Amino acid sequence: MAPIVVVIAAGEMGAAVGGRLRETGAEVRTSLVRRGAKTAERARRHGLIAVGDDRALVQDAAFVLSIVPPAEAVPLARRLAPALADSSAKPVYVDCNAISPATVAEVATAVEPTGSPFVDAGIIGGPPQPGTRGPKFYACGPAARRFRALAEHGLDVRVLDGELGTASALKMAYGSITKGFTAIGAAAMLGATAAGVADALKRELGDSQPALKAWLDRQMPKMYAKAYRWVAEMEEVSGFVGEPSPSSQMFEAVARLYEQLARSEAGDRRDVEALARFVSE
Numbered sequence: 001m002a003p004i005v006v007v008i009a010a011g012e013m014g015a016a017v018g019g020r021l022r023e024t025g026a027e028v029r030t031s032l033v034r035r036g037a038k039t040a041e042r043a044r045r046h047g048l049i050a051v052g053d054d055r056a057l058v059q060d061a062a063f064v065l066s067i068v069p070p071a072e073a074v075p076l077a078r079r080l081a082p083a084l085a086d087s088s089a090k091p092v093y094v095d096c097n098a099i100s101p102a103t104v105a106e107v108a109t110a111v112e113p114t115g116s117p118f119v120d121a122g123i124i125g126g127p128p129q130p131g132t133r134g135p136k137f138y139a140c141g142p143a144a145r146r147f148r149a150l151a152e153h154g155l156d157v158r159v160l161d162g163e164l165g166t167a168s169a170l171k172m173a174y175g176s177i178t179k180g181f182t183a184i185g186a187a188a189m190l191g192a193t194a195a196g197v198a199d200a201l202k203r204e205l206g207d208s209q210p211a212l213k214a215w216l217d218r219q220m221p222k223m224y225a226k227a228y229r230w231v232a233e234m235e236e237v238s239g240f241v242g243e244p245s246p247s248s249q250m251f252e253a254v255a256r257l258y259e260q261l262a263r264s265e266a267g268d269r270r271d272v273e274a275l276a277r278f279v280s281e
Helices: 010-021 039-043 053-058 071-087 101-114 143-153 166-195 200-206 210-240 246-266 270-280
Strands: 004-006 029-030 063-066 094-096 118-124 136-140 156-159
Touching: 004 010, 010 029, 010 039, 010 143, 029 166, 039 136, 053 071, 063 071, 071 101, 071 210, 094 101, 094 143, 101 118, 101 166, 101 210, 118 143, 118 166, 136 166, 143 156, 166 200, 166 210, 166 246, 166 270, 200 210, 200 270, 210 246, 210 270, 246 270
Parallel strands: 004 029, 004 063, 063 094, 094 118, 136 156
Antiparallel strands: 118 136
């Protein structure tokens, strides 16, 4: 029998993950508490069942997947803890968020007293798309192999050896490269544009670093709308690489750059339009 899975929240990733589980016949529930109309529409479109009461939400569930912005990971675990404690089903609680191992420990501290098994997971890749296997769910902890049962329901689950925090450490390291490099590219492009050498820089990258230019051309347009979500992730990375240190200061600066770009996306768009011209012209 297909499992009952709770997915919170029905953002772009969570709703698409829920939709993939639904394709295999799983019942997928979500909560729309303090969520907007767009989230409700995504949940409806992907076939997720909205349940308003937390105890009813987790009743008879086999898994709870937490897929929320980094700052919401600990509050969500604390919010659901009373419902998990009352549940006789004791669903496996899988934290799939872009958080540091230290924050994973805080989430685990909230969940473990409830009796629900806890899994640390990190998602690498974009929301599920038709015809693809991704994204990958790297998972660790004593209950990770139970989570791997969802591989039979469309998720690409890969179990890692190691203690809790191992999967999130991988996610932090991967994100620090991909999003960190995107930030360096954005900063260089803005500087080149301000100095009037953007066209010359593009030509030189095309001549001497074609693979690098192609990567930036793909990544930069997708970054604009996601910058606001990457602020907190880069702050988590700052803690992951070790504070205080030049590395942590670097990723704090990356977070502030994404904050600036997010304001541009929502406001005067000056920086966003400069970057768009760089990669499109």
